[in-house]
Amino acid sequence: MELNIWRFASPQVIYPIAGRMVPVFMALAALFTLAGLYIAFFVAPTDFQQGESYRIIFIHVPAAWMSMLIYLVMAFWCAVGMIMNTRLSFMMALALAPTGAFMTFIALWTGALWGKPTWGTWWVWDARLTSELILLFLYVGFMSLHAAIDDVRRADRAAGLLALVGVVNVPIIYFSVQWWNTLHQGASVSLTRAPSMASTMLAGMLVMTIAAWMYGIAMSLMRLRTIVLEREADSDWVQELFASPACGAKA
Amino acid sequence: MNPAHEGRAGLAAVFVSVVQRDLLLAVRRRADVLTSFFFFIIVVSLFPLGVGPEPNTLREIAPGVVWVAALLASMLALQRLLASDYADGTLEQLALSAQPLTLLVLAKILAHWLVTGIPLVLIAPLLGLQFDLPVEGLVAMTAGLLLGTPVLSLVGAIGAALTLGVRGAGGLVALLVLPLYIPVLIFGAGAVSAAVSGQSVEGHMSLLAAFLLFSLAAAPWASAAAIRIAVE
Amino acid sequence: MNWGSAAEFFAMGGYATYVWGSYAVSVLVIVGELLLHGRRRRTCLRRLGRRVRPEKNPS
Amino acid sequence: MRGQRRLFGDLNFRVPPGEALWVSGPNGSGKTSLLRMLCTLLAPEAGEVRWRGRPVRSLGEAYRAELVYLGHAPAVKDDLSGLENLRFALAQEGRRVSEAALVDALRSFGLAGREDLPARVLSQGQRRRVSLARLLFCGDRPLWILDEPLTALDAQAVELVRALISGHLGRDGLVVLTSHQEVDLSGVKVQQLRMVG
Numbered sequence: 058m059e060l061n062i063w064r065f066a067s068p069q070v071i072y073p074i075a076g077r078m079v080p081v082f083m084a085l086a087a088l089f090t091l092a093g094l095y096i097a098f099f100v101a102p103t104d105f106q107q108g109e110s111y112r113i114i115f116i117h118v119p120a121a122w123m124s125m126l127i128y129l130v131m132a133f134w135c136a137v138g139m140i141m142n143t144r145l146s147f148m149m150a151l152a153l154a155p156t157g158a159f160m161t162f163i164a165l166w167t168g169a170l171w172g173k174p175t176w177g178t179w180w181v182w183d184a185r186l187t188s189e190l191i192l193l194f195l196y197v198g199f200m201s202l203h204a205a206i207d208d209v210r211r212a213d214r215a216a217g218l219l220a221l222v223g224v225v226n227v228p229i230i231y232f233s234v235q236w237w238n239t240l241h242q243g244a245s246v247s248l249t250r251a252p253s254m255a256s257t258m259l260a261g262m263l264v265m266t267i268a269a270w271m272y273g274i275a276m277s278l279m280r281l282r283t284i285v286l287e288r289e290a291d292s293d294w295v296q297e298l299f300a301s302p303a304c305g306a307k308a
Numbered sequence: 309m310n311p312a313h314e315g316r317a318g319l320a321a322v323f324v325s326v327v328q329r330d331l332l333l334a335v336r337r338r339a340d341v342l343t344s345f346f347f348f349i350i351v352v353s354l355f356p357l358g359v360g361p362e363p364n365t366l367r368e369i370a371p372g373v374v375w376v377a378a379l380l381a382s383m384l385a386l387q388r389l390l391a392s393d394y395a396d397g398t399l400e401q402l403a404l405s406a407q408p409l410t411l412l413v414l415a416k417i418l419a420h421w422l423v424t425g426i427p428l429v430l431i432a433p434l435l436g437l438q439f440d441l442p443v444e445g446l447v448a449m450t451a452g453l454l455l456g457t458p459v460l461s462l463v464g465a466i467g468a469a470l471t472l473g474v475r476g477a478g479g480l481v482a483l484l485v486l487p488l489y490i491p492v493l494i495f496g497a498g499a500v501s502a503a504v505s506g507q508s509v510e511g512h513m514s515l516l517a518a519f520l521l522f523s524l525a526a527a528p529w530a531s532a533a534a535i536r537i538a539v540e
Numbered sequence: 541m542n543w544g545s546a547a548e549f550f551a552m553g554g555y556a557t558y559v560w561g562s563y564a565v566s567v568l569v570i571v572g573e574l575l576l577h578g579r580r581r582r583t584c585l586r587r588l589g590r591r592v593r594p595e596k597n598p599s
Numbered sequence: 600m601r602g603q604r605r606l607f608g609d610l611n612f613r614v615p616p617g618e619a620l621w622v623s624g625p626n627g628s629g630k631t632s633l634l635r636m637l638c639t640l641l642a643p644e645a646g647e648v649r650w651r652g653r654p655v656r657s658l659g660e661a662y663r664a665e666l667v668y669l670g671h672a673p674a675v676k677d678d679l680s681g682l683e684n685l686r687f688a689l690a691q692e693g694r695r696v697s698e699a700a701l702v703d704a705l706r707s708f709g710l711a712g713r714e715d716l717p718a719r720v721l722s723q724g725q726r727r728r729v730s731l732a733r734l735l736f737c738g739d740r741p742l743w744i745l746d747e748p749l750t751a752l753d754a755q756a757v758e759l760v761r762a763l764i765s766g767h768l769g770r771d772g773l774v775v776l777t778s779h780q781e782v783d784l785s786g787v788k789v790q791q792l793r794m795v796g
Contacts, residue, residue, distance in 0.1 A: 397672025
C-alpha cells in the first residue's frame with residue numbers, strides 16, 4: 058500500500074491522469090456555470106432593495122470564496138511539500154497560485170462594480186474587500202518570490218515557507234481589518250451581507266460556487282501538466298513522449 | 309571542554325557574542341544606520357509639504373504618517389540584517405553552530421532592532437510635535453512604536469531571509485513583508501488617534517503586545533528555516 | 541421569468557453597465573487565463589520538440 | 600541535485616577515525632555540494648549521511664557541535680579586523696580565548712603585524728589564513744570538513760595546514776578535504792574519492 062501512494066507522487070504518473078481529468082472538470086465547470094447563470098438571471102427574483110444590481114453577487118461571492126480557498130489549498134500543498142520533500146506538491150501549489158490571483162482580481166473588480174450603484178463610490182473600504190486586496194498582495198508576493206529565485210528547488214521551498222507564513226497571518230489581517238473597518242465607519246453595512254437571501258438566490262450562488270471549484274481544479278491541473286513538462290524536460294519519459302514523429306501533438 | 313555539553317551557559321555566551329558582533333558591525337557601518345534614521349525623518353517631514361500646514365489636518369493624519377514612515381524605514385534597514393553575512397559566508401557558519409539557529413537569528417534581530425528600532429522610537433515624539441499632536445498622542449505613539457518596531461524587525465527578518473542572494477531583493481522584501489505589517493500599522497496608528505480623541509488605548513496596546521509575543525515565538529523559527537533554505 | 545422582453549433583460553433595471561460590466565470582467569479574466577496558459581504550453585511543447593528532434597534524426 | 604541536474608549518484612564510502620578523505624575531480628563535479636551535504640548545509644535528494652552510525656538529520660545540533668566546516672567563502676567580515684573576526688568566530692563556538700592566544704594564532708599563520716587591519720584590506724590568501732587560524736583551536740572537534748583549504752596559500756602556509764591536518768588525524772580526528780593538488784600527508788592513510796564531471 059505504501060508504495061502505491063508514492064507512485065502517485067511522481068510527476069510521470071500524474072501527467073496522464075491529470076490529462077484525462079482536465080476535460081471532465083472543464084465540462085462540469087461549463088455545465089454548472091450555465092445552470093448557475095440561468096438561476097441567477099431567470100429564476101432569482103428582483104431584490105426589493107437593490108433592484109437588479111445585486112445579481113453581481115452571483116460572480117462576486119464565488120470568486121471571493123474561491124480566492125480564499127485556493128490560498129488555503131496552496132498553503133496545504135506547500136506544507137506537504139516541505140514535510141514530505143515531494144517536488145510534485147510544490148508544483149501543485151505553483152499551479153494553483155495564478156488561478157487564485159485571478160479569482161481575487163475578479164472579486165475585487167466585481168466588488169467595485171457592485172459598490173458604485175449601491176454606495177455611489179467605486180472603492181468601498183469594506184472589511185472583506187480590503188482583506189481581498191491584501192490577499193492579492195500575498196498571491197503576488199508568492200509568485201514574484203518564486204520567479205525571483207533561479208534555483209527551482211530553493212524557489213519552491215522559499216515560496217512555500219512564505220505561503221505558510223501568509224496563511225498564518227491571513228486571519229490576523231482579516232481580524233485587524235474587520236476591527237479597523239467597524240471603528241472608522243461606525244456600523245458600516247457590509248457589502249456582501251445581501252438583504253434577506255431568497256432561497257433561489259442562495260441556490261444560484263451555490264451552483265456558481267461549484268462551477269468556480271470545477272474551473273479552479275481544471276485550470277490548476279492544466280497548469281500543473283505544463284509545469285511538469287517544463288521541469289521534467291530533460292527526463293527520459295518526457296523525451297519518449299515527444300520522440301514520436303507526431304511530436305507530442307496527442308500527448 | 310566540548311562546546312556541545314556547555315548547555316545553557318554556552319547558549320547565553322554565543323547569543324551575547326552574536327549581538328555584540330552585529331552591534332560592532334553597525335557601529336563600523338554608521339552610514340547605513342543613519343540613512344534609515346534620516347529616511348524616517350524626511351518621509352514624515354514631507355507630508356506637511358504635500359498636505360498643507362493646516363494643524364487640524366496634520367493632527368488628523370499624524371498617526372498614519374508616522375507609522376507608515378516607521379514601517380518603510382525599518383524595512384529599508386532589513387537588507388543589512390542578513391545580506392552581507394550571506395555574501396561573505398558567515399551566515400552558513402551561523403547555520404552550522406552547535407546552538408539552535410532560531411535563537412542566533414533572534415540575537416541578530418535584537419541587534420537590528422536596537423540599531424534601527426530604538427532610534428525611531430526616540431525621535432517619533434519630536435516629529436509628533438511637528439504635527440501638533442497633543443501629549444497623550446505622543447505618549448501613545450512612543451509606546452506603540454516601542455511595542456511595534458520589534459515586530460517590524462521580527463517579521464522583516466523572514467522577508468530578508470527569504471530573499472537572500474536574490475536579484476531585486478530590495479523591492480521584493482517590501483512586497484512580501486508589508487502585507488504582514490498591516491495589523492501592527494492598524495493598531496499602532498489606531499492607538500494614537502484613540503489617545504488624541506480621549507479614548508482609552510488599553511485595547512490597542514494589549515493587541516500590539518500580543519502581536520509582539522506571537523512574532524517573538526514564530527518569526528525567528530520561520531527566519532531560521534528560510535536561512536537554511538537559502539544557504540543550501 | 542423576470543424579463544418581459546430581451547431589451548428589458550439587457551437593461552438590467554438600469555444597472556446594465558455594472559452587472560454586465562462585472563460579468564464581462566469575469567469572462568475576460570477567465571478567457572485571458574486560458575489564453576495565457578495556452579501560450580505557455582505551446583512554447584514549452586515547441587522547446588521540447590526542438591530538444592528531441594536533433595538527437596533523434598541526426599542529419 | 601543542483602538546479603535540475605543530478606550531480607552524482609550511488610556514492611558510498613566510510614571514513615574511519617584517524618583517516619583523511621581527499622575528494623578530487625574537475626570543477627562542477629559536485630565536490631563542494633558533497634562537502635556541504637556532509638555538514639548538513641545541503642540535504643541529499645536520496646540516501647543519507649551517518650555519523651557514528653546514526654543519521655545526522657536526527658542528530659542535528661549534537662552532530663554540528665562535533666564538526667568544523669571551512670567553505671569556499673572564507674567567512675570573514677570586511678569591516679572587522681583579523682583579530683576580531685577570529686575572536687567572534689570562536690565565540691560563536693562558545694570558546695573564550697585570550698587576546699594573546701589569538702595574536703599567536705594569527706602570527707603562526709603569517710599575519711604578524713596585520714592583526715588589527717580591517718579584513719577589507721587583506722588579500723584573498725590572507726583572509727583564508729584568518730579563517731584557517733580557527734583550526735588551531737578546534738582540536739576537540741573530531742570532524743574537519745575543509746573546502747580547498749590550500750588555495751591562495753604560499754608554501755609556508757601550506758606546510759602549516761598540512762602539519763595541522765596530520766596532527767589532527769594523529770589524534771584520531773577525521774578530515775574531509777577537497778584540493779586540486781596532491782596532498783601528501785606523510786604516513787597517514789588517505790582515501791581518495793574521484794568525482795567524475
